[in-house]
Amino acid sequence: MNQNQPMDPASWPDASAINERVTATVRTHQLKIRLLTGAAFLLGFLSVAASVLIVSTYFVSYRPKEKQLLREVTLAAEAAKATPAAAQGAAGDSPRLKFYYPSVQATMTYFHSLVITFMAVAMGLLALGTLVLLAVVVLSRRATLSQINASLTQISLQLKELQPPPRRP
Numbered sequence: 001m002n003q004n005q006p007m008d009p010a011s012w013p014d015a016s017a018i019n020e021r022v023t024a025t026v027r028t029h030q031l032k033i034r035l036l037t038g039a040a041f042l043l044g045f046l047s048v049a050a051s052v053l054i055v056s057t058y059f060v061s062y063r064p065k066e067k068q069l070l071r072e073v074t075l076a077a078e079a080a081k082a083t084p085a086a087a088q089g090a091a092g093d094s095p096r097l098k099f100y101y102p103s104v105q106a107t108m109t110y111f112h113s114l115v116i117t118f119m120a121v122a123m124g125l126l127a128l129g130t131l132v133l134l135a136v137v138v139l140s141r142r143a144t145l146s147q148i149n150a151s152l153t154q155i156s157l158q159l160k161e162l163q164p165p166p167r168r169p
Helices: 015-082 101-162
Strands: none
């Protein structure tokens, strides 16, 4: 079919029907975009809050205990070097620490495993939020293209209405 030949006006699609379909589609896309944007913001907030919580917990709870442990182990090692083995007693006892080292080490290792788990969860939330934002971008693009397509269809129909009917010889 030649594009320059005029179409019969009766075969043209109704502009109001096109507008209604496009409006319904755009509203559906807008609702999806709002929901996904809210989910993306929530996931982003949760991942940032989890990261801040983990870092602050490290500096407030863990780091001071770690410094104390290192200081006391260093002092015990220096005391062991300073005291000759013969003066320690017949049984060869080592100097006593203020804490039970294996228990403290196990507790700190457990804390490390918890922190790694929480960081993995925070990274998972961040990754999920990124995927949701990608879906928002794709849906927004679709809605925009639908609006542009509807506008171009309306302009095309208006131009066809303005064209004079062809003359028949």
